[in-house]
Amino acid sequence: MKAMMLTGLRRMEIIEIPEPVLSDDLSVKIRMEVVGVCGSDIHYYTQGRIGSQVVKYPFTLGHEGAGTVVETGPAVTRVRPGDRIAIEPAMPCWDCDQCLAGRHHTCRKLRFLGCPGQAEGCLSEYLVMPETSCFPIRPELTFDEAAISEPLAIGVYAVRKSVLSEGSRMAILGSGPIGMSVMLAARMVGAQKIYMTDKIDGRLQCVKQAGADWTGNIDHEDVNRIILQQEPLMLDTVFECCGQQEAFRQAFELLKPGGKLVVVGIPEFDHWLMPVDVGRRKEIVIQHIRRQVDCVEASLRYIAEGRIKVRSMVTHRFGFRNTPEAFETVAAYRDGVMKAMIDFRERM
Secondary structure, three states, X not given: OEEXXXXXXXXXXEEEOOOOOOOOOOEEEEEEEEEEOOHHHHHHHHHOEEOOEEOOOOEEOOOEEEEEEXXXXXXXXXXXXXXXXXXXXXXXXOOOHHHHOOOHHHOXXXXXXXXXXXXXXXXXXXXXXXXXXXXXXXXXXXXXXXXXXXXXXXXXXXXXXXXXXXXOEEEEEOOOHHHHHHHHHHHHHOOOEEEEEEOOHHHHHHHHHHOOOEEEEOOOOOHHHHHHHHOOOOEEEEEEOOOOHHHHHHHHHHEXXXXXXXXXXXXXXXXXXXXXXXXXXHOOEEEEOOOOOOOHHHHHHHHHOOOOOOHHHEEEEEEHHHHHHHHHHHHOOHHHOOEEEEEOOOOO
């Protein structure tokens, strides 16, 4: 089968590799239909690493996927051949202390699609996954929506961990797919006022149309001054969704005493710089987000029920052979890209 593999920094090639076979009685073979390009994929594409996770070439990226079941192991009961499914990229062991404590997203032996040293990604024609990573989708859902349930689940989880309540006033710094996912989840639970910032006008327009109350381009406006003019008592919660030091600093200014900073973005550097005096005097709470836990099914249900609408998140579509163009588009933030989808249905 064909796989789109990373062969160097900003280099991708189609390589013939053996088609995967079922690995055990509880495994599922999937024909890939669509894969979303994620910001973490771009880190590996442009930097070759995220923190201690370093790519060894060649390597297959991709973890936001949806597909069709083609074969199952004899003990599989959740799905059957022909089912359309969303794919949860995490493959925990279900047996370590973290898994037994309900924290399978921080499993001691976690394997995650497209993560160096753990598992090859899903930018290939076929994929084999454990049954626990396969979620059948309702007839009314598209493959795009199924794939987007992965980043949406992170937004749902981030909002849950923030303990955001109805009437909350908040900001989201970074309006890419994760920032938009946080906004959609926050709007669903009743956030009263949502401010969002970014450097890309196209993304700001997208989140504004999807439900943000106010948007501002940090390159053209003093966003903190404008927000604080409208919110003199400051904000309950700020979500850092772009992995930028400047946004981290801005969050401390925007938060009220006792406010919560939720760190969702993945930075390219190794250390945050924190304004200690402000953080200490305000008693700012900092919550880091590591992917998600137990939010995929909920996210799929919210989409199917119309409580969260994600279709507008997809702004660009590329055939499998044009995957390098998709990655370059996202890496360079071209053409106001929000979410680029790789579509395998343009068969090779």
